[in-house]
Amino acid sequence: MMRPLAALQAVAILILAAAATPSPSPSPSPLPRSYTASYAFGVWTLHTSSLDFNDKTGDFSVPNSLTMTRQGGDVEADRANGNYKTQIVTLYGNVTMHDQTGNFAGMASGSVQKPRGPATLTADQVRIDGKARVYTATGHVHYVQQNTTVDADRGMLNDASHMLYLSGNARVAQGERNVVADHIAYNTVTGQAHAEGNVTMQFPSSVQPHIATPKPIRIPGLSHQTPAPL
Numbered sequence: 001m002m003r004p005l006a007a008l009q010a011v012a013i014l015i016l017a018a019a020a021t022p023s024p025s026p027s028p029s030p031l032p033r034s035y036t037a038s039y040a041f042g043v044w045t046l047h048t049s050s051l052d053f054n055d056k057t058g059d060f061s062v063p064n065s066l067t068m069t070r071q072g073g074d075v076e077a078d079r080a081n082g083n084y085k086t087q088i089v090t091l092y093g094n095v096t097m098h099d100q101t102g103n104f105a106g107m108a109s110g111s112v113q114k115p116r117g118p119a120t121l122t123a124d125q126v127r128i129d130g131k132a133r134v135y136t137a138t139g140h141v142h143y144v145q146q147n148t149t150v151d152a153d154r155g156m157l158n159d160a161s162h163m164l165y166l167s168g169n170a171r172v173a174q175g176e177r178n179v180v181a182d183h184i185a186y187n188t189v190t191g192q193a194h195a196e197g198n199v200t201m202q203f204p205s206s207v208q209p210h211i212a213t214p215k216p217i218r219i220p221g222l223s224h225q226t227p228a229p230l
Helices: 002-020 104-109
Strands: 037-041 042-050 061-063 067-072 072-079 079-085 090-099 119-129 133-146 147-156 163-174 177-186 193-195 200-204 209-211
Touching: 163 193, 193 200
Parallel strands: none
Antiparallel strands: 037 042, 042 067, 061 079, 067 072, 072 090, 079 090, 090 119, 119 133, 133 147, 147 163, 163 177, 177 193, 177 200, 200 209
């Protein structure tokens, strides 16, 4: 009888000692990753920390910063909403689009086109219509590809026709040459442009470096085109 009693006493002493010893503070949980949720639709994979979507209607909303990735390109924005069934997405706030081949609508549709060189498009807001292959950018629109830089208040890129329509403080610069006008239609494949409204052209020449005229300057190949209403 003494041995079991001694054993019980020893166990009681161990329990009391454990209770008297302060338990170590729990180790901090690992910091969450920048993006914790992903959602795949079409050729895109969306990465964000919060996502609401309806699998029946196709509607989705991203209230936080997000990144959309696909082979050869990516898009970043502060928030977004859209519908993956209609392939229409609107991105809001500090929108930045990168593409290694310059085929922005190819990024939406997955179509394969001849590479045009890396391109970047930034704006305050961008609406992507994947089926129509049309991008509509508003607010501080800035497009860069190779030696070409494009700026405007508003722009619409139709990749089916390879046309970029610009309005509001529109400017297209290629190296030392640049065109400034109210409206500019620019072909992203051929480099041809059509400008209308308070047109100013600047050439890298010391003899005649600057020409200003209120008349439209028509470039062969685009003289029959009129910029689409923006």
